[in-house]
Amino acid sequence: MSDFEHASVVLCPAGPMLLRGKHEILDADGKVHRTVRPVSAVCMCGRSAIKPWCDGTHRLLSAGARDDEPTG
Amino acid sequence: MLPKSRGTLSAAVFTALQSGATADLVPAPESEEDAQVTLWALYELHYRGFDEVDPDLEWDPDLLRLRRGLERSFETELRRRWDASPLREAGELTDLIDGHDGPSLARFVQRKADREQVLEILRHRSLYHLKEADPTSWVVPRLDTRVKAPLMEILFDEYGDGDPNRLHHHLFRRGLEAAGLRTDHACYVDEAPVEVLALNNALSLFGLHRRLRGAALGHFAAFEATSSIPSRQLAQGLRRLEFPDEMAAYYDEHVEADSVHEQVALRDVCGAFLEENPSERDTVHLGAFTCLDLEARYAHAMLTQWGVS
Numbered sequence: 001m002s003d004f005e006h007a008s009v010v011l012c013p014a015g016p017m018l019l020r021g022k023h024e025i026l027d028a029d030g031k032v033h034r035t036v037r038p039v040s041a042v043c044m045c046g047r048s049a050i051k052p053w054c055d056g057t058h059r060l061l062s063a064g065a066r067d068d069e070p071t072g
Numbered sequence: 073m074l075p076k077s078r079g080t081l082s083a084a085v086f087t088a089l090q091s092g093a094t095a096d097l098v099p100a101p102e103s104e105e106d107a108q109v110t111l112w113a114l115y116e117l118h119y120r121g122f123d124e125v126d127p128d129l130e131w132d133p134d135l136l137r138l139r140r141g142l143e144r145s146f147e148t149e150l151r152r153r154w155d156a157s158p159l160r161e162a163g164e165l166t167d168l169i170d171g172h173d174g175p176s177l178a179r180f181v182q183r184k185a186d187r188e189q190v191l192e193i194l195r196h197r198s199l200y201h202l203k204e205a206d207p208t209s210w211v212v213p214r215l216d217t218r219v220k221a222p223l224m225e226i227l228f229d230e231y232g233d234g235d236p237n238r239l240h241h242h243l244f245r246r247g248l249e250a251a252g253l254r255t256d257h258a259c260y261v262d263e264a265p266v267e268v269l270a271l272n273n274a275l276s277l278f279g280l281h282r283r284l285r286g287a288a289l290g291h292f293a294a295f296e297a298t299s300s301i302p303s304r305q306l307a308q309g310l311r312r313l314e315f316p317d318e319m320a321a322y323y324d325e326h327v328e329a330d331s332v333h334e335q336v337a338l339r340d341v342c343g344a345f346l347e348e349n350p351s352e353r354d355t356v357h358l359g360a361f362t363c364l365d366l367e368a369r370y371a372h373a374m375l376t377q378w379g380v381s
């Protein structure tokens with residue numbers, strides 16, 4: 001039986017980069033951020049308010065800057 | 073404590089739960105609310121139970137028969153709504169989620185809600201947030217390897233990554249406490265409108281039936297995929313109203329965590345599940361739609377009650 005594909009770095013189309021496992025990320029200001037979850041999402045669109053992490057803002061960009069998310 | 077009854081059926085069932093005389097119950101609710109509160113209490117036997125109810129009644133055949141009757145009507149209604157939705161035409165799960173439109177409570181909290189309105193929402197939400205992820209955990213043993221692993225990856229994070237202080241129920245409880253609210257399990261059930269009971273019951277219905285595991289996964293993915301941005305709006309609203317930081321911190325955590333969970337739930341959980349079980353597509357979409365639809369009904373009910381929409 002073959003193993004399953006299980007990448008530790010995953011680029012999501014029009015979304016963040018997923019990192020599996022422990023990492024330390026050096027941001028543009030020289031500050032180090034440690035991952036605390038089994039998987040972390042690093043912002044790739046540049047618009048997150050909690051960089052280096054993704055906060056879902058990329059969805060608004062791809063949905064034409066819509067600000068009317070359905071639930072909450 | 074058992075909830076207050078909301079009609080003849082719930083009154084009869086709650087009496088029977090305390091006496092143990094369950095033989096003659098007939099699933100004929102007086103109203104939607106009567107049905108939902110009864111179903112909620114019957115499901116609760118499988119979570120934390122009630123002090124005044126014999127734990128053995130969890131598997132009482134008469135109660136299970138009654139529950140089955142209520143579940144059948146509920147599922148029929150959920151399927152009727154799904155059948156009537158234009159979102160049935162959506163190709164991918166993400167198209168369905170992006171295509172759904174409904175009123176947003178989070179945006180209202182962010183910009184306009186007053187303190188009392190936010191406290192009311194928090195009391196309603198406590199019904200779910202104090203057992204967040206628990207209904208989805210029923211699904212785990214019903215999945216194959218490739219789907220089970222990523223689902224556990226997310227659930228582990230929901231349960232605090234091994235640290236009880238980061239467990240999401242605990243974060244919410246700390247927020248409630250700091251906001252001056254009660255923190256015991258389901259203590260605000262009597263305040264919950266029928267829409268909130270239905271939200272919670274749908275999760276248990278999908279979670280407890282292996283046949284509906286696809287709907288549980290679809291529901292989970294839709295919930296996670298529509299959480300980050302509203303969580304940020306809620307955190308902003310809480311700070312605008314000067315709620316204690318513990319409450320806003322709960323939503324901050326969800327901005328970050330659910331950005332991850334969304335990706336994993338859509339791609340690795342639902343994507344893999346559908347690849348392995350292509351015939352489950354409609355069930356997965358039913359679950360996602362039900363999540364969005366029931367949330368929208370709750371938002372609509374509250375905004376109408378407050379005269380906002």
Ligand code: FES
Pocket residue numbers: 014015016017042043044045046047048053054055056057058059331
């Ligand atoms: S990639 Fe998600 S906010 Fe930037």
